[in-house]
Amino acid sequence: MNMSLFDYIVIGAGSAGSLLANRLSADKTKTVLLVEAGGPDDYVWIHIPVGYLYCIDNPRTDWRFRTEPDRGLNGRKLIYPRGKTLGGCSSINGMIYMRGQARDYDTWATLVDNPEWTWENALKDFMAHESYYKLDPEVQASLNGRASEIAKVHASGGEWRVEKQRLRWEILDAFAQAAQQAGIQAIDDFNTGDNHGVGYFDVTQKAGWRWNTPKAFLRPIKDVRTNLTIWTHSLVKKLIIDRNPDGSLRCTGAEIVRDGELVTVKAAREVILSAGSIGSPTILQHSGIGPARHLKKFGIDIVQDTPGVGANLQDHLQVRAVWKIQHAKTLNVLASGMVGKARIALEYALHRSGPMSMAPSQLGAFAKSDPSQKYANLEYHVQPLSLEAFGQPLHTFPAFTASVCNVNPTSRGTVLIKSANFEDAPAISPNYLSTAEDQKVAVDSLRLTRRIAQQPALAKYLPEEYKPGRQYESDADLTKLAGDIGTTIFHPVGTVRMGRLADPMVVLDSHLRVRGIAGLRVVDASVMPRITSGNTSAPTMMIAEKAAHWIRAGI
Template sequence: MERDFDYIVVGAGTAGCLLANRLSADPANRVLLLEAGGSDNYHWIRIPVGYLYCIGNPRTDWMYRTEPDPGLNGRQLRYPRGRVLGGCSSINGMLYVRGQARDFDAWAELTGDDAWSWENALPDFRAHESNWRRDAGVDDAAAAEFHGRDGELRVERQRLKFPVLEAFAAACTEAGIPPRADFNDGDNEGVGFFEVTQRRGWRWNAASAFLRPIRNRTNLTVRTGAEVDRLLIERRADGLACTGVLLRGDEHLTARRAVILSAGAVNSPKLLQLSGLGPAELLAEHGIDVIADLPAVGGNLQDHLQIRSVWKVRDAGTLNELSRGIGKARIAIEYALKRTGPMSMAPSQLGAFTRSDPGRNHANVEFHVQPLSLDAFGEPLHAFPAITASVCNLNPTSRGRIDIGSSRPEDAPLIRPNYLSTDEDRRVAAQSLRLTRTVCSQPALARYAPQEWKPGVEIQTDDDLIRHAGDIATTIFHPVGTTAMGKDTDPDAVLDPHLRMRDGRGGRIAGLRVVDAGAMPVIPSGNTNAPVLMIAEKAARWILADG
């Protein structure tokens, strides 16, 4: 088996699949893509509603859990991360949301590199996109300006409708949230239906988009079941250099040009720390040779915490009702014949981006509205008809950490999100629940007689709302920032603006980049899958330009 390559990409997730595609486009480049999990040829990955069977499934999920979190009243959360070809794009909610233009302009300011501005990010969003507007007769200037036609990633409208969601959208408008036809033009404020990464009713993950079409490239090797124990770092006269990786089973693989770490915001800092790149005190505690003292590796963890407000409704035709008895058979038949209906659904169908209070100058919260209710994904639907109006703070100020708990690569990292740890985040949590109540009290929803079940109408004071938010909130699966990029003068920057790994002494670790959500200095104001693809698109050009 070949052991020497030009490029080794660690992690065949969202970023890794795109990188493997771009780096192997030149037949002179020998590229190895390593994935710890298995193939994505699992029917519940293809069927959109299958996320219910992929999250919490060791075949597709790393099965991580957070440490007990004070902001969640001591609760631990399931922390899904894809462990399969396609990574999180194989188990996520399929929502295509880029964020707001101001997010990327902030990245440009934080890194000192205008390449990250919205103006310069937009071409990289379009580069891999195949958007439904461009082949559906929507050929106006906005569609051409903001969306791609011929890219590998298919973005489509959802293939189902629920009248209660239409009513919720109307209620949002009555509450002052304007309708929005496109969440991806740089200003997502408003209410509308999410677009999804699907093709004709099937999930279109990163492996489908970027790997399957190039499976015959002889210069690309894809290995599944390949767990990386650590990176191989050499101390040279001119500084540190990453020369390859060590796989489980003591197999050494060499990269002549670069190792690109794309294991995600959880596993990338874990691998760096196991390789001697991280906080010196932590590494010494676990008997790991400190190659570079980098306190910021694993820090700056940011995530979107969704507060799952549940409302009982009447005569609404929710999934709680439709999936009873022979309803499941009807749903299955509809999908088999048409690829439509509840089996084609993303976890959330209706979205709204708005302000938690009128004094803000941009949308700072996001609703994910679902025609169903359950205690947590993977658990049974409630026996009564209900909808869920989840709301998350788009710009949390709380920061957490991810650290190894031992020197054993097979051990899970310690995940401490530190949710609701700031006054600002607690204030937004209380405001968000009040905002949900305002929407649900509008005339457009009156025919469904919504009744608040969680957190409950008896919960009224800010302190009580915050406490109950800690009881019902959960991650929306958007961890970022644990290997953040930034300026050379920023002590919390793990990477430089071109995603090259710093050595803690003012230089770079030759041959090592990190390309995944961990590189984000600040979490975007929306879902994170689309921005990761944009990051990978830029990184591929920079890597190839470096030779």
């Protein structure tokens, strides 16, 4: 086999790319190259759930991006983690399995004029790779005949494992009761199409270990499918775009730096960009596909003026409120000192449970920022711990953190290259809190958090607001505070969006093909026209499942 020629080249081995490589290589008559800029997922902290603390902002596993100074954050810059390893963000994320709301996908279908994106049709693709714990034979016996109802929205036997968390916390149970007292009903499944409610998140773990996409989609096949080639430590310099005699354009391959050498690879059928909401627009721009006025600043030859490449950046900004408490243990206390850490390590070693098995956030809630909202527009990530900022030590006092984000932000940002050097990080400008709507939701969300904390279920813990602090009461104060303490929840989407091609800012058609360039498709979170109402990993995998059907069918 000529190793420089493949039927399909998939760029990026993250949540979308790993699944795509699995599905496309199932056809033994087609050769697939999967290209990953990072290394293998052989770092131990990738696989221990609490290891996200050691993977984020680690050059071994993270691109270590930084945002530009953001006016909505009062001039602050944020770390902007993106996975740089096999599995991409599935190897460093919070492991929360969350599809969003049915209305998200029905809205997509309308925006792109394609019913294949409706919730009803998306649900089939979520279920195509799912292995849901409640449908395990040993669990079904305890469901009192509900298995058939659960099987309408979940599946068993797929590669992607979804499990119940392996620990609970007294203070989180009390927060859930307080949320109910504040008018947020209990929910036992966030993934049926309406996630309004409070409950513990389901997680992408297996027997206490992180379950990432290489484990699910690559390891079982990499030694038996000779038609699949996986390259790590391989950085794409640019795509190769040829102009046909009739003037039309076609993507025929890519230039890749591998082991210090520039290698050219060709695709007989398609090149599929799955490099994520930061990587995909960056690669397109370095290939001459993007806003021409911007690219010309760096002397890049313009292949196609596509102004929407790098536009429409959306993200979930979380506002972290911290409450000191009494009369209950939190991780701040349990993990203090060598003895406490040793106990936690021993529990994980013996039982794969305890704090080392926990996702960054255990309890979730979806709520309305005010009663006029038609749908739940807030998501809470509640944690039995507190710290000043990510990467800093836990506080020495017992506390919980209630982070809340607007799941339907109206602010839009950009991802734009800063030089002609393909190795340079782009300028990431989320433009948080740039609309009056987003500012109002941020203020309302902080007030709702305070209302929950004042409920009887939390009274015995004597909650005391540590951050932002009760001295801040006015709308103006709370808006500024949201900018001071808000941070990304790591959900960038939309920078290579699909839509109706009559819109000049649309980059992709409804089947994710790049407008005006044959043989080139984008399949990752960047394609979303609007961000989903919840965490974005599961929707990204659904997108890849759907795209795989189209690619194999020649659509």
